[in-house]
Amino acid sequence: MDKIAFLILSFSHKVLIEGKKRKKLKDIFASMGVGIFVEVIFILIIMSKSEVTSTGEFVHITHLTSNSEKLIGSCLKDVERDVNIPKLMQAVIVDTQTKKLVLSDNIPTPELRSQEVLKQNQKLNFTKKKKGVNRADLMQAAGKYPPPPGASEIIGLEISGVIVRVHKDCTHKEALKVGTKVMALLSGGGYAQYVSVHESCVVPLPHIKDTGYIHTNIFIFFLLNNILYIYTYTCMCTYISRKKKKNVYVYIKKKSEYDEWTVGAAIPEAFITAYQILFWYGKANGVNEGEEVGEEKTAVVDQNQAKSNKVVLIHAAASGVGTTLVQYCREFGLDAFVTVGSDDKKQFCIQLGAKGGVVFVCLFFFLRERRGGGINKDFNKALLEMYPKGANIVLDCVGQSYFKKNIDAIAEDGRWVVYGFLSGSVLENSTAFDMAFLLRKRITFIGTTLRVRSHQYKQLLIRNFQRDIIPLLESGKIKPIISKVFSIKHAQQAHDFVNASENVGKVLLLWQNKISHL
Known part of the structure; x- marks a missing residue:
């Protein structure tokens, strides 16, 4: 009665996804964005007969993907x-x-x-x-x-x-x-x-040398009433991850690296924009100033100066700019508090260095039920619980839907940098908008876009970026x-x-x- 059943799934097998659709496994993996292509998926599920009607006891997944495709030498x-x-x-x-x-x-x-x-x-x-x-x-x-x-x-x-x-x-x-x-x-x-x-x-x-963190999907496999269910959620996979979900154990091991072209293409817009809004506009490094370009003064980044503007609120932190900002905060001694779109993205950002965060949307009912996620409380309240004085810097690419909460979350003498409008640029009930908070909290409110800047401006920004950030990239401290x-x-x-x-x-x-x- 204690026989161990071995289930090996190949790409030709058909499975039920969330009990709704039948697809070939190769098509499922192709749609989940797990890398350039899947080289090997080997799933071994070991269970005892007494647990067949509930969940599998042990799931072992080895997930290997190929290196990024090599360009012709x-x-x-x-x-x-x-x-x-x-x-x-x-x-x-x-x-x-x-x-x-x-x-x-x-x-x-x-x-x-x-x-x-x-x-x-x-x-x-x-x-x-x-x-x-x-x-x-x-x-x-x-x-x-x-x-x-x-x-x-x-x-x-x-x-x-x-x-x-x-x-x-x-x-x-x-x-x-x-x-x-x-x-x-x-x-x-x-x-x-x-x-x-x-x-x-x-x-x-x-x-x-180290080509960086690789983001992929973790697959949770479990049996319920003799039906195999598969769920996926995102994580950072530069290590072996062990998760437990109601007696379902998931092990992931992924080996993947990207070549220099891939790494180089991932840097300019995200890393330079993040540098600009955090250090030039957010003044996260303190009060040091360097050369002047028109109306803009450049910040000389000093890790010992990152003290007066210590708490940074980062919206959409799982984005390219957002994940870069979290790493900058970690390396320069700043506390990053993030807003993201799922519990998994929140955990990803925390692994990356964020001190806390809030999920504003939960996409998967299954994960919401089993991970205690759901739609979390307002980020301004959560941030003020951790940091009663508020955020010294707000880096905002969301816009109107977060505007009033940003007012609550920002600290006195805070710097609020707007660099995008994911939710729109027109404020709701704008006729009743009161700008007194700008005076009361002594807020510096800044809007910016890098694309339209002059070559002179970009040249100095890039030169400062090379001085302060490229060494961190080459040492592998940020990726x-x-x-x-x-x-x-x-x-x-x-x-x-x-x-x-x-x-x-x-x-x-x-x-x-x-x-x-x-």
């Missing part, structure tokens, strides 16, 4: 000299009829302007966006966020790649030679085979969080994936084919 050899660049290139455009992203082969290759370099893309970066809200790439694809004057009409704000041509007027020719591996911050044009970018916005790829990599041919799927709020951190686009030169 000869590609770099091809660009060690100034090659003849084709007049037409591949780029992602919005189909005028379907309004979907498609890959076109007939887009004019950009011409170099003064002080620009031409780069051949290896990876393109796409910034994670919460479900149903407006980040730059999705907004531009929908026709709601046009590029600034003079910028490319093609979507994409950051890339990693190889320099294939340098304009004669460039002042940093020694550092930006043809064949140099670089990453860049763009005002547009990233979803293309080639992109021209001002030299001030180009950064050599950092030498990162880009990468959720999933899509082929450039599947750019629309990447948008859909992000719009569905299925990722934590960055989603990337990969050029998989070798680019030939004429």
Whole structure:
């Protein structure tokens, strides 16, 4: 009666997902965003007969994925000299009829302007966006966020790649030679085979030995009335995780790493934006100031100065910018309090270094019931319980739905930086809005967007970023969080994936084919 039953699932087996739909297991894993592709899924469930009608006693999952797909090695050899660049290139455009992203082969290759370099893309970066809200790439694809004057009409704000041509007027020719591996911050044009970018916005790829945290899905398997149920939730998997859910044990071991192109594509927009809003505007480092650029003074980051602005409220903290901000706070001695969209994202951020947080939406009924999650109390009340004086810095990409709660949560002399409007920019009941809190709490209220800034501004920002943050990247103290990599041919799927709020951190686009030169 104590016989042990072994159940081995292969990709050809059919299972019930939440008791509703039958799918092939390979299709299930393909839809869950577990990596470039699943190399091996081996599930071993051991149970005693007495427990068959309740739950499995032990679940052991070994989940291995391949390394990020390697780019053709000869590609770099091809660009060690100034090659003849084709007049037409591949780029992602919005189909005028379907309004979907498609890959076109007939887009004019950009011409170099003064002080620009031409780069051949290896990876393109796409910034994670919460479900149903407006980040730059999705907004531009929908026709709601046009590029600034003079910028490319093609979507994409950051890339990693190889320099294939340098304009004669460039002042940093020694550092930006043809064949140099670089990453860049763009005002547009990233979803293309080639992109021209001002030299001030180009950064050599950092030498990162540890390629970073890998975000993936954990699968919970259990038996109920002889039916196999599968649930998935997200976690950070650079370690072996052991969870217990009503006598169901889950073990995950994942081996995966990303190459330098992937890491480089995940850095510019998220890491530089996070640096700007936390240190330049949030003044998280104290009162030191450096060089002046127009109306902006740069912050000289000093870990010993991070004391007066110690508590940082980070909204949408599981995003690319958010996960970066949590790591900055951890490394510079700041307390990060986060708002996120699920219990799993909250735990992820806490593992990353956050001191506390609140879930504003719970997506999965099963997890809500069994994890004590649900829709949590107001974040302002939760934050004030931990920090009675409030948050010294509020980093807000949400907008109107959090506005009144931010007023409650922010401390006296606090700095409130708005860099996005995920819930909209128009305040509800705005006719009754009272601005007296700005005086009463002596609030500094700042709005910013990096895309439209001048080359001079970006140059100094990037230089300060290189000084203060690149060493932390190269030492492995902070790392880009990468959720999933899509082929450039599947750019629309990447948008859909992000719009569905299925990722934590960055989603990337990969050029998989070798680019030939004429």
